[in-house]
Amino acid sequence: MPRLDAKTLIITGGASGIGAATCRLAAAAGATVVVADLATQADHARQVVADSGRHAVFMPLDVTVEADWEQLVDDTVARFGRLDGLLNGAGIGMAQDIESCSLDDFHRVYRVNGLGVFLGCKHAVRVMRASGGGSIVNISSVLGLRGTAGTPAYAASKGAVRLLTKNVAVHCARHGYNIRCNSVHPGYIETPMIASRLTRSVDNMTGRQHLENLHPMGRLGQPEEIARLVLFLLSDESSFSTGAEFVADGGLTA
Numbered sequence: 001m002p003r004l005d006a007k008t009l010i011i012t013g014g015a016s017g018i019g020a021a022t023c024r025l026a027a028a029a030g031a032t033v034v035v036a037d038l039a040t041q042a043d044h045a046r047q048v049v050a051d052s053g054r055h056a057v058f059m060p061l062d063v064t065v066e067a068d069w070e071q072l073v074d075d076t077v078a079r080f081g082r083l084d085g086l087l088n089g090a091g092i093g094m095a096q097d098i099e100s101c102s103l104d105d106f107h108r109v110y111r112v113n114g115l116g117v118f119l120g121c122k123h124a125v126r127v128m129r130a131s132g133g134g135s136i137v138n139i140s141s142v143l144g145l146r147g148t149a150g151t152p153a154y155a156a157s158k159g160a161v162r163l164l165t166k167n168v169a170v171h172c173a174r175h176g177y178n179i180r181c182n183s184v185h186p187g188y189i190e191t192p193m194i195a196s197r198l199t200r201s202v203d204n205m206t207g208r209q210h211l212e213n214l215h216p217m218g219r220l221g222q223p224e225e226i227a228r229l230v231l232f233l234l235s236d237e238s239s240f241s242t243g244a245e246f247v248a249d250g251g252l253t254a
């Protein structure tokens, strides 16, 4: 596992799933970790902090609120001296198709998954630039790479994250900021986000069997399998990678 000693990281969505796994592994790799999530997730976040040891703190954040981002980023720098890495991991899903998705539904998903990542990149670049560089990782999805029926707001938001990532990467590289920005595209990962889909029956199969069959490897991913990729991208081991798409999907898009 890459070392992250002396690095200060913000992990959004840090109270659950992929974000929580990233917090735990990053702290074990020597990073100081700010577990950022909704105030309503404080109990889960505090458990992640406890699991991560003395290297982690919880700071509440709603990724859709710019004032929250300003405070989170500025408090992190005030407390730890700098910000070296950001994982934009917070996200929500909604299983609807184009005919049933209302404008409000679309806005609700897009605000968290799209606008939230934009705000995170914007405020991270502001402080990373001032302290000499950093690495931003945005969680997209296989649904940000290829078409599928259903989840129009989710797919649109994840596609937007893919190209926003490239835009931030090229801007920062061209300006010599030493800030890298990459996207990660997971297949279906066993987290609370997809828990209700595992028990629902689809085509005479359990939801779990249906989702497992989508992956040539015949299984779902585990949060740690995405977290290890994120750690690589947050570390100096990935120093020549920016604006790139990293897929971890058991062969789903192969």
Ligand code: NAD
Pocket (backbone or CB within 6 Å): 012, 013, 014, 015, 016, 017, 018, 019, 036, 037, 038, 041, 061, 062, 063, 064, 088, 089, 090, 091, 092, 093, 112, 116, 139, 140, 141, 142, 185, 186, 187, 188, 189, 190, 191, 192, 193, 194
């Ligand atoms: P999860 O539901 O376990 O965790 C998501 C976290 O985001 C939660 O802790 C939640 O409180 C937080 N969050 C939601 N809205 C927020 C807001 N407005 N402000 C701050 N935090 C907020 O889900 P997960 O599976 O760990 O998802 C993590 C990321 O991975 C998401 O972006 C998701 O879209 C993406 N992803 C997940 C899968 C999967 O199959 N689980 C696949 C591809 C991509």
